[in-house]
Every structure is written in C-alpha cells, then in structure tokens.
Amino acid sequence: MDQLMIGVFGLTGCAGDQLTLLNCEDELLSLTEKVRWSSFNMATTTESAGRMEVALVEGSVCQPDDIALLRDVRERSNALVALGTCACFGGIAAMDGRLDPAVLEDAVYGQEGRQFEALRAQPLSTYVQVDFMLPGCPVEKEQLLETVASLLKGSFPEIPRTPVCADCVARENLCLVIERGEVCCGALTRGGCGARCPTLDMPCLGCRGPVEDAYYRVKRHFLGSRGVTREIIRRKMLLFSTPAGMGEILEREFD
Ligand code: SF4
Ligand code: SF4
Ligand code: SF4
Numbered sequence: 001m002d003q004l005m006i007g008v009f010g011l012t013g014c015a016g017d018q019l020t021l022l023n024c025e026d027e028l029l030s031l032t033e034k035v036r037w038s039s040f041n042m043a044t045t046t047e048s049a050g051r052m053e054v055a056l057v058e059g060s061v062c063q064p065d066d067i068a069l070l071r072d073v074r075e076r077s078n079a080l081v082a083l084g085t086c087a088c089f090g091g092i093a094a095m096d097g098r099l100d101p102a103v104l105e106d107a108v109y110g111q112e113g114r115q116f117e118a119l120r121a122q123p124l125s126t127y128v129q130v131d132f133m134l135p136g137c138p139v140e141k142e143q144l145l146e147t148v149a150s151l152l153k154g155s156f157p158e159i160p161r162t163p164v165c166a167d168c169v170a171r172e173n174l175c176l177v178i179e180r181g182e183v184c185c186g187a188l189t190r191g192g193c194g195a196r197c198p199t200l201d202m203p204c205l206g207c208r209g210p211v212e213d214a215y216y217r218v219k220r221h222f223l224g225s226r227g228v229t230r231e232i233i234r235r236k237m238l239l240f241s242t243p244a245g246m247g248e249i250l251e252r253e254f255d
Contacts, residue, residue: 006036164195171194
C-alpha cells in the first residue's frame with residue numbers, strides 16, 4: 001500500500017503525547033516505510049500544508065490560534081484523532097471549568113498576562129468533529145502504536161473497556177478504598193494504564209476519563225457507603241475535563 005500521510009499537531013498542552021510518540025524510537029523507524037509524516041514539529045522540519053489521511057491532535061483549545069489551527073487541520077484531514085486527555089476532554093487546563101483564564105494569567109504573569117488572549121480550555125470536539133479519541137495523560141505507548149497500526153489498515157483500534165480496577169486486580173494490589181478509605185476513582189475510570197497510580201500507592205484521579213459500563217450507580221453507592229459523596233467524586237473526575245467533556249457521562253450515569 002502507499003504510505004499513509006499522518007500529521008501530528010499540538011495545541012495547548014505539555015507535549016507529553018507527542019513525546020510518547022517520539023519515545024517509540026525503534027517502532028518509529030520501522031514505521032517510516034509505511035508512514036509519511038506531513039507535520040510533526042518535534043521530529044521533523046518537513047511540513048506540508050496539503051491534505052493528509054490522518055491528523056493526530058494533542059492538547060486542548062485554550063487560545064484563538066488553537067481554534068484556527070484545529071479548523072485548518074480538520075479541513076485538510078480525512079480522519080482526526082484526539083490524542084490524550086486534553087484533546088479528548090479538555091485536560092487539566094479545563095478542570096471542570098473552575099479555572100478562569102484571566103485569573104490564571106494574572107497569577108502567573110501579572111500585568112503582562114493581559115497581552116495573551118486566553119480562552120477557557122475546551123476539548124477538540126467543542127469546535128470540530130473528532131473521529132477517534134485516545135485518552136491518557138499521556139497516552140499509553142502500546143495503545144498509540146496500536147492506533148497507528150489500525151490506521152494503516154484503515155480502521156480504529158479497540159481501546160480498553162474495563163475500569164482501572166480490573167488492571168488493579170490483575171496486579172494483585174490491595175484496594176485503597178476498602179483498605180484505607182481513600183477516594184480512588186479507579187472503578188469509574190477507563191482502564192488500560194495498568195493501574196499505574198494505585199500500584200504506586202496513590203488513588204486514581206480519573207485521568208483516562210470515564211469507563212462506560214452499566215455499573216456506575218452501583219459503584220457510586222459503594223463509594224457512598226464508604227462516606228464518599230457524589231460531589232467529591234464528581235469534582236475529582238472532573239479534574240481532567242470540562243463538565244461537557246466527560247461530565248456529560250457523569251451527569252447521566254451518576255444521578
Ligand atoms: S493529556 Fe496530559 S500529556 Fe497530553 S498534553 Fe495534556 S497534560 Fe500533556
Ligand atoms: S485501589 Fe482504586 S483502582 Fe484499585 S481496586 Fe480499589 S478502587 Fe479500584
Ligand atoms: S491510575 Fe487513574 S490517574 Fe493514574 S494513570 Fe491510571 S487512569 Fe490515570
């Protein structure tokens with residue numbers, strides 16, 4: 001088959017997802033036969049303003065330039081993939097809409113801050129159609145490679161549909177909710193990270209977004225029985241999202 005033209009773009013974010021792609025060093029080399037990078041600022045100086053089969057877009061929309069770039073990329077791509085939690089749900093910059101950009105600018109830059117035109121952080125889907133979401137902060141390397149492999153076959157991959165708790169049980173961790181009464185969002189969060197945080201003795205913060213399953217209410221009641229209120233869970237899960245991002249699922253499933 002001809003080479004697949006992929007562009008990698010970063011809006012406002014920490015570039016962690018692009019770095020994850022760069023860290024696929026060995027695999028990237030073998031991919032060069034099958035993929036042509038139309039844009040990937042962190043890896044190549046080559047940049048094309050033409051059409052591409054796939055755009056991988058990282059970061060959230062936090063400034064007018066992000067909107068312009070995103071719309072241009074959408075127009076030039078057949079498929080657009082939201083890469084990482086910022087792109088999928090708004091990320092830490094969105095934080096339940098709690099962060100006022102003007103207040104942040106003042107806090108960080110003082111008077112100088114007003115020269116930047118900052119918007120409330122939004123996921124890509126607020127502005128353009130997104131064809132596939134690969135969450136994670138950052139994305140998992142294996143899932144990223146699976147995504148590229150599926151794209152080469154003209155499809156999107158299956159990403160884990162089980163909660164972080166499934167990963168946690170597989171690692172034979174003791175449950176932080178049951179053993180220590182901590183507020184761990186693993187039961188409500190999409191797995192696939194290997195329960196990284198509970199394995200390091202830290203509760204899950206829900207950075208991979210909600211897992212869609214039929215047991216949300218049961219889990220809420222379980223957490224409620226341990227003294228964790230709906231509001232505590234909601235605020236914790238929305239650390240990485242606007243209310244309209246993953247919040248919609250929470251509102252629907254959590255009431
Ligand atoms: S999702 Fe996480 S790793 Fe990716 S850009 Fe946002 S903060 Fe960085
Ligand atoms: S520690 Fe968290 S992720 Fe692990 S089983 Fe308990 S609730 Fe689930
Ligand atoms: S355990 Fe939770 S917060 Fe930690 S990486 Fe996994 S999904 Fe993200």
